Amino acid sequence: MKKHLHKLYGFLIFAFLYAPILVMVVYSFNGIKSRSVFDGFSLQWYQALFDDRLILESFYNSLIVAALSALIATVIGTFAAVGINKMKNRPKQAFLFVNNIPVVNPDIVTAISMMILFVFFLSVTRAMEMGFWTLLIAHVTFNIPYVVLNVLPKLRGMDNNIYDAALDLGCTPIKAFLKVVLPQIMPGIITGVIMSFTLSLDDFIISYFNSGTSFQTLPITIYSMTKKPYSPKINALSTLLFVFVLILMLIVNLRQSQNEKSKNKGGKVQATSPVVKRVIAVALSAVIVVSCAFVLVRLNSTSEIVLNVYNWGEYIDLTVIDRFEEEYGITVNYTTFDQNESMYTKVISGSADYDIVIPSDYMISKMIEEDLLAELDFDNIPNYAYIDDAYKNLEFDPENKYSVPYTWGTTVIMYNDKYVDPEDVADKSINLLWNEKYAGNILMFDNPRDVFGLALKKSGYSMNSLNPDEWAQAAADLQTQKPIISAYVMDQIFDKMISEEAYIAPYYAGDWLIIAEENEHVKCYIPAEGANMFVDSMCVLKSSNNKEAAELFINFMCETEIAVLNAEAIGYATPHSGAMAELDPEITGNEIIYPDKEVLSKTEVFVNLPQDVLTQQSNYWIDLKIESSEE
Amino acid sequence: MKTKKPFFSAKNLTVAPYTVWMTLFVLIPIGLVVYFAFTDSTGSFTLENLTYIKKYAGTFWLSVELAFVSTVLCLLLAYPMAYIISKMPANKQGSVILLVMLPMWMNFLIRTYAWMTILENNGIINRFIGMLADLIHVEFNGFEMINTNGAIVLGMVYNYLPYMILPIYTVLTKIDNSLIEAARDLGSDSVQIFGRIVFPLSIPGVISGITMVFVPAVSTFIISYLLGGGKTYLIGNVIENYFLGSSGAINYNVGAALSLLLMVMIVVSMGIMNHFDKDSEASGGGIIV
Numbered sequence: 001m002k003k004h005l006h007k008l009y010g011f012l013i014f015a016f017l018y019a020p021i022l023v024m025v026v027y028s029f030n031g032i033k034s035r036s037v038f039d040g041f042s043l044q045w046y047q048a049l050f051d052d053r054l055i056l057e058s059f060y061n062s063l064i065v066a067a068l069s070a071l072i073a074t075v076i077g078t079f080a081a082v083g084i085n086k087m088k089n090r091p092k093q094a095f096l097f098v099n100n101i102p103v104v105n106p107d108i109v110t111a112i113s114m115m116i117l118f119v120f121f122l123s124v125t126r127a128m129e130m131g132f133w134t135l136l137i138a139h140v141t142f143n144i145p146y147v148v149l150n151v152l153p154k155l156r157g158m159d160n161n162i163y164d165a166a167l168d169l170g171c172t173p174i175k176a177f178l179k180v181v182l183p184q185i186m187p188g189i190i191t192g193v194i195m196s197f198t199l200s201l202d203d204f205i206i207s208y209f210n211s212g213t214s215f216q217t218l219p220i221t222i223y224s225m226t227k228k229p230y231s232p233k234i235n236a237l238s239t240l241l242f243v244f245v246l247i248l249m250l251i252v253n254l255r256q257s258q259n260e261k262s263k264n265k266g267g268k269v270q271a272t273s274p275v276v277k278r279v280i281a282v283a284l285s286a287v288i289v290v291s292c293a294f295v296l297v298r299l300n301s302t303s304e305i306v307l308n309v310y311n312w313g314e315y316i317d318l319t320v321i322d323r324f325e326e327e328y329g330i331t332v333n334y335t336t337f338d339q340n341e342s343m344y345t346k347v348i349s350g351s352a353d354y355d356i357v358i359p360s361d362y363m364i365s366k367m368i369e370e371d372l373l374a375e376l377d378f379d380n381i382p383n384y385a386y387i388d389d390a391y392k393n394l395e396f397d398p399e400n401k402y403s404v405p406y407t408w409g410t411t412v413i414m415y416n417d418k419y420v421d422p423e424d425v426a427d428k429s430i431n432l433l434w435n436e437k438y439a440g441n442i443l444m445f446d447n448p449r450d451v452f453g454l455a456l457k458k459s460g461y462s463m464n465s466l467n468p469d470e471w472a473q474a475a476a477d478l479q480t481q482k483p484i485i486s487a488y489v490m491d492q493i494f495d496k497m498i499s500e501e502a503y504i505a506p507y508y509a510g511d512w513l514i515i516a517e518e519n520e521h522v523k524c525y526i527p528a529e530g531a532n533m534f535v536d537s538m539c540v541l542k543s544s545n546n547k548e549a550a551e552l553f554i555n556f557m558c559e560t561e562i563a564v565l566n567a568e569a570i571g572y573a574t575p576h577s578g579a580m581a582e583l584d585p586e587i588t589g590n591e592i593i594y595p596d597k598e599v600l601s602k603t604e605v606f607v608n609l610p611q612d613v614l615t616q617q618s619n620y621w622i623d624l625k626i627e628s629s630e631e
Numbered sequence: 632m633k634t635k636k637p638f639f640s641a642k643n644l645t646v647a648p649y650t651v652w653m654t655l656f657v658l659i660p661i662g663l664v665v666y667f668a669f670t671d672s673t674g675s676f677t678l679e680n681l682t683y684i685k686k687y688a689g690t691f692w693l694s695v696e697l698a699f700v701s702t703v704l705c706l707l708l709a710y711p712m713a714y715i716i717s718k719m720p721a722n723k724q725g726s727v728i729l730l731v732m733l734p735m736w737m738n739f740l741i742r743t744y745a746w747m748t749i750l751e752n753n754g755i756i757n758r759f760i761g762m763l764a765d766l767i768h769v770e771f772n773g774f775e776m777i778n779t780n781g782a783i784v785l786g787m788v789y790n791y792l793p794y795m796i797l798p799i800y801t802v803l804t805k806i807d808n809s810l811i812e813a814a815r816d817l818g819s820d821s822v823q824i825f826g827r828i829v830f831p832l833s834i835p836g837v838i839s840g841i842t843m844v845f846v847p848a849v850s851t852f853i854i855s856y857l858l859g860g861g862k863t864y865l866i867g868n869v870i871e872n873y874f875l876g877s878s879g880a881i882n883y884n885v886g887a888a889l890s891l892l893l894m895v896m897i898v899v900s901m902g903i904m905n906h907f908d909k910d911s912e913a914s915g916g917g918i919i920v
Contacts, residue, residue: 009712009715010712010715010727016789016792017731017789017792019749020743020749021737021742021745023748023749024737027745036751076648076652079645079649080646083645083649084646095646098658101661104842104901105846106846106849106867107847108850108871108893109870109894110660112664112870112887113660113890114660115874116667116883117656117659117663137656140656141656141657144649198736202735202736202738204853209874209875219739222741234738234741235741238737238738241736241737242733242736242737249730339877341876341879342875342876342877345875440775447877448877449879482862485862487777487860499753501751501753615879615882617879618878618879618880618882619880621879625861625862625868
């Protein structure tokens with residue numbers, strides 16, 4: 001009876017632990033691009049995964065950082081443990097206290113404290129940039145304490161007489177350490193390696209703050225897919241990884257039970273069986289060797305031109321990059337961000353390393369103001385001629401010296417006509433988002449600029465208002481709206497609208513097409529009060545050392561064939577006249593994606609707000625988010 | 632009897648890289664956090680940041696509350712599990728523990744996304760119950776699970792449960808069986824054995840488990856963002872906002888003040904907890920897998 005109870009309990013816990021894994025695996029075979037609706041079996045995401053170099057590269061980066069940081073932390077930590085073990089009580093306590101700081105400190109505090117250090121240090125010395133090295137240092141730092149904590153008890157449990165005996169018998173201290181001490185503390189060291197590796201592989205928070213832009217790990221890639229729908233490619237990758245680890249475990253188990261049979265049973269209980277550990281250790285050392293090779297290559301390859309491109313997540317046809325590399329022999333290091341603001345923070349904190357960024361309008365004017373962008377040499381970008389004049393010389397870059405438009409669009413309000421009454425949408429108003437009839441089924445953006453833009457426009461104010469009273473009213477309106485909002489989200493809008501989890505949501509015009517393709521009931525309109533028109537443009541950073549290569553890249557992106565590929569992959573409107581002519585007329589004729597002049601005349605492009613208004617916005621935004629916490 | 636040893640003894644040499652590393656990347660950064668917390672944007676001393684963050688008292692409290700509930704739930708779920716594993720045949724324990732750890736090798740964002748799929752209004756649970764309800768002709772409007780504080784707690788429990796199981800399990804396997812046999816010989820029943828021997832001896836593991844669950848839970852900003860529908864800011868979200876400027880304004884000073892407060896709170900609560908843990912050296916060992 002008791003035994004069955006045990007089994008049942010164990011089963012329930014494992015069901016809990018593995019339920020999401022099962023969901024993840026199942027949805028990796030989804031026929032459509034959705035996280036919540038399953039439609040037909042398909043292997044397309046596995047195919048797509050191997051075509052997606054960004055995901056593969058960042059996965060590879062994750063493995064490298066995990067292996068290297070585990071290795072370095074183990075060496076430093078093991079030696080430290082040996083030394084600490086021999087200390088007298090006082091200094092020992094002091095060391096253990098410091099050792100516990102990264103363990104006990106919240107990740108976010110560790111992350112920001114190191115970020116401050118790096119920003120501080122890098123801005124003074126300009127010796128290097130946020131990227132691979134800062135990330136590695138951060139990971140080593142949070143791994144070391146775990147190694148010490150794992151090795152120390154093994155040292156404590158060791159009989160010192162054996163070591164002394166070895167010395168008496170003529171061993172040198174080093175030899176005695178290697179032959180006598182090391183084998184005894186080996187289990188602790190291996191556990192330390194495994195733990196470090198696992199922690200490092202799964203870390204998001206510390207990496208998010210310390211990675212810079214030139215080197216990105218898998219969690220950051222996943223997180224940056226916020227503007228575009230979540231891709232089951234990630235599920236496919238995780239499923240493969242899961243199957244791989246599972247097979248590894250089964251093999252180990254098999255070998256182990258064979259070993260067990262040949263050995264006589266009994267003996268001490270061990271935390272993790274030595275065979276399991278050995279196999280994992282072998283696997284890890286293989287990864288470590290590969291990553292050391294990687295670092296050597298990285299150190300030696302400085303002469304070659306590497307172009308760092310920093311773009312929104314899922315905002316390019318990735319084959320374009322391969323084609324560029326093939327054609328020009330320039331390596332492209334492509335990384336992604338989730339928000340204009342986080343991109344900006346990364347750029348000002350790291351500097352020096354990036355070449356091309358693709359921010360939105362208001363961020364571009366901010367960066368121009370702060371002298372972060374380089375003036376482009378348009379002689380190197382002849383394809384600029386293809387850009388429609390309507391998108392040149394816009395307010396954020398009045399003389400169009402710094403940017404080449406990449407995509408544009410407006411915000412729209414989507415609704416599901418199954419649930420939303422026709423009379424409520426007849427006036428095409430922003431007020432639909434405030435309609436209490438649909439309480440609990442309305443979504444909002446999760447970025448302050450878009451949210452406040454809508455709220456300001458709702459009262460007939462400019463989205464770029466500088467009037468504090470207008471802002472106060474917008475903030476108050478948003479507070480009254482909050483109770484009827486289901487969630488403030490970005491990429492989740494796709495899934496939630498498709499699965500009819502929500503009926504009403506604002507989003508970007510091009511994305512509505514993707515949603516409407518999956519759910520024909522989702523309709524949309526450009527708000528009559530006026531909407532935001534955004535232009536995301538390619539810019540070169542002033543700090544870039546490869547300005548000409550960067551211009552070459554921009555020019556390449558403006559080739560008609562390439563612009564068509566990108567427009568089709570992203571779904572947003574293209575400013576490229578050549579691409580317009582080649583795209584499906586059904587898309588270019590769509591008046592939501594390509595609205596006519598009259599509608600456009602009412603739209604507003606965001607401009608950079610002065611710092612005091614931004615601070616105000618930030619305060620209102622945080623207040624909006626924390627207020628309901630008291631419910 | 633003090634004998635002065637040269638500074639560069641072999642002992643000091645082995646600790647030297649560690650000392651340098653930890654000073655550079657742990658102590659100095661924390662010093663910088665403190666510095667930023669007590670200065671304004673021009674670098675002059677001020678207490679304004681600390682008074683300013685009073686407005687986040689509610690958020691702070693909510694974070695602690697959710698993390699506390701998650702930690703208690705983790706403990707209640709994990710202890711029996713750790714106990715059961717420790718009573719398994721020795722050759723099976725390693726594999727079972729690896730099975731507990733295995734989900735942690737899957738990216739935690741993906742696991743959290745999967746929970747969204749499960750918990751949504753049209754998610755797996757609601758659709759399944761809806762189907763059952765249809766069969767017996769009962770009206771079912773679906774549970775509201777996603778975008779609630781409950782969902783945040785579930786996400787925390789799920790993500791951090793292995794961190795609770797592992798240290799408790801480790802400590803339980805180290806308990807000398809002869810103690811239990813002796814108690815049994817002397818006439819104790821299993822409740823007494825558990826209450827007077829097993830549990831007290833496992834306290835170091837429980838404490839490191841609590842630390843390893845509570846600390847990340849109280850400071851998370853991802854779980855609250857993904858499962859809370861972006862409606863509930865926890866203290867981690869506020870800090871993230873100030874440092875990455877995601878809402879438009881970067882303010883290291885206020886962000887550092889919040890981090891400092893978080894740090895102090897955790898150090899204090901750890902101090903209180905270690906009070907219950909008499910053998911503090913062993914608690915260090917409790918974290919070991």
